[in-house]
Amino acid sequence: MIRNISISAFINTIFVLALIAISLTFAIFIKLDQQRYNINMQKKYELVAESLLKSLQTNPTNSSIKIILDQFKMKRIQDEDLNFKIINHAKPTLLRTNNLGMYRIFNLEDDLYIYVQKDGYNLMIQDSQNYSYNLIIIISAATFSLAVLLSLYYILKRKLKPLRDLNKEIKKFSNGDFNVKIKSNSSDEIGTIAKTFGDAITHINNQTKSKDLFMRNMMHELKTPITKAMFIAETLEDDKTRLTLQKAFKRMDDIIKELAMVEKLTSNNTFVYKELTSFFKIYKRTVEIAMLSPDKISAKVNDFNLNADTAMFSVALKNLIDNAIKFSPNKHAIIKANKQRVDIISDGEPLKYELEYYTEPFSQEEKRSDGFGLGLYIVKTIANLHGYKLVYNHTKGKNTFSILIS
Known part of the structure; x- marks a missing residue:
């Protein structure tokens, strides 16, 4: 089946498959990178929560708590409305309780929050750094890869355009149009083939014109003497000789008519008037x-x-x-x-x-x-x-x- 497919269709198929493969690869990579990011962030938040619960054992002041959060590059959320929204509407991803206290990790609109509870402390904290997964970098790489692929496809299709043009001219020639013109300015393999085919067409046309000219001249030169000979044969008195000559000249005349018919049928100007x-x-x-x-x-x-x-x-x-x-x-x-x-x-x-x-x-x-x-x-x-x-x-x-x- 592959052997019967055209080069253009084969190239289109290859590039479509490559486009699908690149798109799927980057889509899977984005998904896996997002999962890796969430896992790493969750582990970090668990470590921060455990450390913060241990620090709360000494009943630190607000300033002391801020110093601890700054060490982990975290910040405390003071907005009560946001705290309420997180607790009541965010998706809890983790709940841990131990002898030190309890902490929960929430996910609200793809942002992670830690809620720590111990004795009189209720802290809602968030990472102060932007650890968003590398979506922009990945999308940029995917866009670049697709741009390179499409550029290669465009270049290859332009490279094959002379081959498509040559195929059209060959079809015209095979259908009897001997006036096709093959032009190619390239010096690659396709250009060489086009030039060779153009030279072959010129050679065939020259031979055809020579053949047609020879046939017409030959039939014209033979027709006149045969006609004259037939008239002369009519004047002979010997019946046997007259009939023999008439039959011979008639056969020669039939042959010329057959050659004329062949010349007409093989001519480029043959038309069937149906x-x-x-x-x-x-x-x-x-x-x-x-x-x-x-x-x-x-x-x-x-x-x-x-x-x-x-x-x-x-x-x-x-x-x-x-x-x-x-x-x-x-x-x-x-x-x-x-x-x-x-x-x-x-x-x-x-x-x-x-x-x-x-x-x-x-x-x-x-x-x-x-x-x-x-x-x-x-x-x-x-x-x-x-x-x-x-x-x-x-x-x-x-x-x-x-x-x-x-």
């Missing part, structure tokens, strides 16, 4: 561009509407039907279609490899030398652009290529 259309409209256009004779295909279709680019989807169906007829012993294909899927069915042996092998450009089986290996690649690409899926199945001697619509 519209709500009927399947019959797409099928009619497919038959037209494939120039199929009625005996080559059987259609079992109930018309339905779908969102598709008519031109692209027609090319995909045309390629599937062409493959079905070309590699079928009886040179016949069946098309079935509904709202969920479109199936192209034909007799034949099963594919030698998995479907993914044939959807790579220029992939063919050895026995299938008649072709350029782009048909299924084009079909899969068009299906993916529509959000559809191309699948294959072989059952009872029949090959079925299906485009799953939903």
Whole structure:
């Protein structure tokens, strides 16, 4: 689970746990320090009370009692109202009686008081020194620790910001945006990665532009002589030679069209113009561009509407039907279609490899030398652009290529 968590989430988790740990540590420390203070003060007050009771054995005067209290740095409370409030409302924490007399320790509003009683003496005394536990120091230390922790968190998050920016640009690039710009002014590891990735994007863009320029120039240069050659072939009197040349030039023209379609589908400017259309409209256009004779295909279709680019989807169906007829012993294909899927069915042996092998450009089986290996690649690409899926199945001697619509 830890391996799947993002770096940012991991850092946030670590700092939250550290923040909780520091807060709990100081809270526990404050509580323990307060308890330690109360215990120490109580012991001190017990010692003062015992000593004062012993001193009262000699019936000292008020001035003598003051001298004794000053020795212990204590003071006598003369306010009768406060004495009354302490005795009646304060919380007694200790009561001791011995042969010397009795004393009690009270806690009123976190202040400790000693009440000593012996014969005619009733003394309410309090420590004249401020022995408050080190709450201010502890809070200051806790505040400093938290400030350091939050500062480290802020610095680390700022340090990782270029990594988050780089991740966004990589996602854009993986989605087909080759115009991303990677900028980094740092010389650390993240800056080095950003610079390397930026150089790789520039290199890929240069190669892509070179490829596109080569493809366009090649197709343009080949299209004109092939067209001229087809016209010249029409003038030949030898039927066999004319048909052979026409077939060869037609195949060359088909290859150029396939390359043009591949160039279009892999271009950064490829757009799918989806519209709500009927399947019959797409099928009619497919038959037209494939120039199929009625005996080559059987259609079992109930018309339905779908969102598709008519031109692209027609090319995909045309390629599937062409493959079905070309590699079928009886040179016949069946098309079935509904709202969920479109199936192209034909007799034949099963594919030698998995479907993914044939959807790579220029992939063919050895026995299938008649072709350029782009048909299924084009079909899969068009299906993916529509959000559809191309699948294959072989059952009872029949090959079925299906485009799953939903």
